Amino acid sequence: MRDIFSFNVLAGVLQTMLSLATPFLFAAVGETFSQLSGVVNLGVDGIMLLSAFFAFYTVLLTGNIWLGLLVAIIVGLLMGLLMSVVSVTFKAQQGISGIGLQILGLGLSSLLFKVLVGTVRTVSGFRRMRIPLLADIPFLGPILFNNTVLVYAAFLLVPVSWFILERTTLGLKIKAVGQNPSAADSVGISVNGIRYLSVCIGSALAGVAGASISISISNLFQDNITAGQGFIAVALVYFGGWSPIGVMGGALLFSFATSAQIWLQVLGVDIPASLAVMIPYILTIVVLTVSVNRGKQPAALNKQFFRGEN
Amino acid sequence: MRMMRFAVVAVLVLSMAGVVMAGGGREAAPAVDDGALRIAVVMPSATNDMAFSQSMWTALTAVQAEMGGPSALQLSYSENMFVVPDAAGALRDYASQGYDIVIGHGSQYGSSIQDIAPDFPDTVFAWGTDVNTFGLDNVYAYTAAAEQGGYVNGVLAALMTRSGQVGVTGPVEVGDAKTYIDGFVNGVRQTDSAVRVSQSWTGSFSDVAAMTAAASTHIANGADALTGSSQSVVGSVGVARESDGVLWFGTQADQTDLAPELVVASQIYDWTDMLREIIANRQAGRMGGESYILTFANDGLKMAFNPAIDIPAEAMEAALAAIEGIKNGQIRAMP
Structure with a gap:
C-alpha cells in the first residue's frame, strides 16, 4: 500500500474530483435556473441520456466532437421545450411531467442506441487540453489546468451563472417569477416566457452534461449510462441553496468523496468495497440534512401560474 | 380548458409510454x-x-x-x-x-x-x-x-506492463466477477511478483460512469494494463482508449471491437x-x-488474442502454456 497522504495521491484525488463534478455542475446549475423560475424539472436525467446518445452518435458518424456537443445542446433545448409546453403552458404537475420526460429519455435513448448503433462502440472524445504557463504552477497547475475543455467550461459556468442571476435584469426576472409570479406578472413580466427560457437554459445545460459523459468522460454510449446522475444533480440544487456557488460546493463535495473512495480502494486501504462506495451518499445525506436552508427555496417552486388566481 | 389540458397530457404520456415500450428491451x-x-x-x-x-x-x-x-x-x-x-x-x-x-x-x-x-x-x-x-x-x-481466463490474462498483463502497475476495475465482489479477478491477480503474482496490482469495486454491475472513474484513477496511479468484469467495463475501455499506451484485458465476450488498438486478449464464455x-x-x-x-478443458472457455496487438513471443508462449497447464491440472487458477 502506498502512502495515501502523499502529494501525488492528493493531486490524483483532486483531478478525478474535477472530472466527476463536470456533469453534475452543468446539470445542477441548469436546474438552478429552472427551479429559481418556479419549475422543478425531474427529467434532467432523461435529457442527459438522450443528449448523451445524440452527442455520441453524431461523433460516431462524423468524428466531429463540436458538432456532437451542438447536437446535444439542441436535443436538450427540444426536451426543455417539451417540458415547458407540458408544465408551463398546459399546467401539468411538474413532478409528473418531469418523470415522464425522464422515462422518455431513458426509453428513447435505449431504443435509438439499439436500432442505430446496435452494439457498444467507442469514439474519440474531448482530450485533455493543457493550458501553457498555468499548468506549470507547482501542484495546483497540473490539477486545474490540464483538463478537457468541458471541465473548464463547467467551472466557468458557475461565476457566469451567478452573475446572470445576481447582477442582471434577466436574473432578477427569473427570481421574481419564482418567488411571486403574480407580482411579476403585474409589472409586465411574462411569467410563462421567463419559465420557458429558464427551463430551456437548464435543459440545454443538461444536454451538455450528457455530452460530457458520452464524448468526454466515457467516450461511448451504453443503456442508462448516466446511472441516475441527473437525479443527484436535482438534489444538488437543494443542497446548494439555489445558488450556483452552493451547487458547485455540493458537486465538489460529492465528487471529492467519490474520488477519495476510489483512490482508497486503488491504494489498497483495507476497507470493505461495499462500505467505500457508500461514503459519498452517506456524506451527502448528512450534509444535506444539516445544511439545507429552506428559507432560500423559491416561494412559487412547483406551483403552476394561473393569471389572476395566484 | 381543463379537459384540453388533460387530453394533451394524456396524449403525451401515452406517446412516452409507447416509446418506452418500444425500447423496453x-x-x-x-x-x-x-x-x-x-x-x-x-x-x-x-x-x-x-x-x-x-x-x-x-x-x-x-x-x-x-x-x-x-x-x-x-x-x-x-x-x-x-x-x-x-x-x-x-x-x-x-x-x-x-x-x-x-x-x-x-x-x-x-x-x-x-x-x-x-x-x-x-x-x-x-x-x-x-x-x-x-x-x-x-x-x-x-x-x-472465470478464474481460468483471468489467470491467463494475468500472465499476459504481468509480462506486458511497462510501468509494473496493473489495475483491476471490478463491479461487485460476487460470482464470476470475483473469481475472474481472483484468477487474474493470481496470474500476475505467479508470473512476476514484483508487478503491483491495485483493485477497486464500484458496487454496481451497470454503472458505466463509476467504472470510468475507477479506470481513470488506476491510470492516474500509474497502471498501464487494466482489466475488469461486467457489462459496465465498457466505461473502463472507453477511458483507456484516451490514454496512450494503456492495455486492456477482457472477459465474458470478445471485446476487441471496442478498441482494437488496446484490447490484448479476451476470455470468451461460449x-x-x-x-x-x-x-x-x-x-x-x-x-x-x-x-x-x-472451462478451458470442455471448450466452454476460449481465449481470443487480438491479432492487431503485437504480443511479445515470451508472453504469448506463457499464456498458451498457462492454458495447457490449467487444462491438465498442473496450474491452479485460483490462489
Whole structure:
C-alpha cells in the first residue's frame, strides 16, 4: 500500500474530483435556473441520456466532437421545450411531467442506441487540453489546468451563472417569477416566457452534461449510462441553496468523496468495497440534512401560474 | 380548458409510454410454428453489452442457426432486467406462454427460478451463474470457471506492463466477477511478483460512469494494463482508449471491437455446447437436475488474442502454456 497522504495521491484525488463534478455542475446549475423560475424539472436525467446518445452518435458518424456537443445542446433545448409546453403552458404537475420526460429519455435513448448503433462502440472524445504557463504552477497547475475543455467550461459556468442571476435584469426576472409570479406578472413580466427560457437554459445545460459523459468522460454510449446522475444533480440544487456557488460546493463535495473512495480502494486501504462506495451518499445525506436552508427555496417552486388566481 | 389540458397530457404520456415500450428491451418470438422449439431468456443487461448478456445471446443465435433458423428454434428475450421482481414476472410470463426452455441469465435470478419452476413441471429452466439446481428436476444451473481466463490474462498483463502497475476495475465482489479477478491477480503474482496490482469495486454491475472513474484513477496511479468484469467495463475501455499506451484485458465476450488498438486478449464464455446439451436433454425428456461449468478443458472457455496487438513471443508462449497447464491440472487458477 502506498502512502495515501502523499502529494501525488492528493493531486490524483483532486483531478478525478474535477472530472466527476463536470456533469453534475452543468446539470445542477441548469436546474438552478429552472427551479429559481418556479419549475422543478425531474427529467434532467432523461435529457442527459438522450443528449448523451445524440452527442455520441453524431461523433460516431462524423468524428466531429463540436458538432456532437451542438447536437446535444439542441436535443436538450427540444426536451426543455417539451417540458415547458407540458408544465408551463398546459399546467401539468411538474413532478409528473418531469418523470415522464425522464422515462422518455431513458426509453428513447435505449431504443435509438439499439436500432442505430446496435452494439457498444467507442469514439474519440474531448482530450485533455493543457493550458501553457498555468499548468506549470507547482501542484495546483497540473490539477486545474490540464483538463478537457468541458471541465473548464463547467467551472466557468458557475461565476457566469451567478452573475446572470445576481447582477442582471434577466436574473432578477427569473427570481421574481419564482418567488411571486403574480407580482411579476403585474409589472409586465411574462411569467410563462421567463419559465420557458429558464427551463430551456437548464435543459440545454443538461444536454451538455450528457455530452460530457458520452464524448468526454466515457467516450461511448451504453443503456442508462448516466446511472441516475441527473437525479443527484436535482438534489444538488437543494443542497446548494439555489445558488450556483452552493451547487458547485455540493458537486465538489460529492465528487471529492467519490474520488477519495476510489483512490482508497486503488491504494489498497483495507476497507470493505461495499462500505467505500457508500461514503459519498452517506456524506451527502448528512450534509444535506444539516445544511439545507429552506428559507432560500423559491416561494412559487412547483406551483403552476394561473393569471389572476395566484 | 381543463379537459384540453388533460387530453394533451394524456396524449403525451401515452406517446412516452409507447416509446418506452418500444425500447423496453423485450422481443417475443413470432407466432408458434408447429414443431419449433421455443426458448426465452431474461438478461440483466442488453444483448449487445459486449459482456455477459451478449455471450449468451451470441450462443443462442449460433445454436438457432445450426438448427435451421427460426422455423426450428424460436428465440425471445427480455433485456435490461436489473430489477429482480420484473425479471421474475418475465420468467413466469414466458413459462405461462408455454416456452420449452426458459433461461434466467443472472445469478440474481436464482430465488425467482426456485420459486417459479415447481409451478411449470413441463418447462425446462436454466439459470446461472451458479451450480445450484435447488433439487428441482426441471432446473439446470450453469456457471463459468472465470478464474481460468483471468489467470491467463494475468500472465499476459504481468509480462506486458511497462510501468509494473496493473489495475483491476471490478463491479461487485460476487460470482464470476470475483473469481475472474481472483484468477487474474493470481496470474500476475505467479508470473512476476514484483508487478503491483491495485483493485477497486464500484458496487454496481451497470454503472458505466463509476467504472470510468475507477479506470481513470488506476491510470492516474500509474497502471498501464487494466482489466475488469461486467457489462459496465465498457466505461473502463472507453477511458483507456484516451490514454496512450494503456492495455486492456477482457472477459465474458470478445471485446476487441471496442478498441482494437488496446484490447490484448479476451476470455470468451461460449455457452453453445451447454445449450446444445440442454436442448438435447429436453427433447429426450431429461428436464433438469444437472449443472454445467464452462472451462478451458470442455471448450466452454476460449481465449481470443487480438491479432492487431503485437504480443511479445515470451508472453504469448506463457499464456498458451498457462492454458495447457490449467487444462491438465498442473496450474491452479485460483490462489
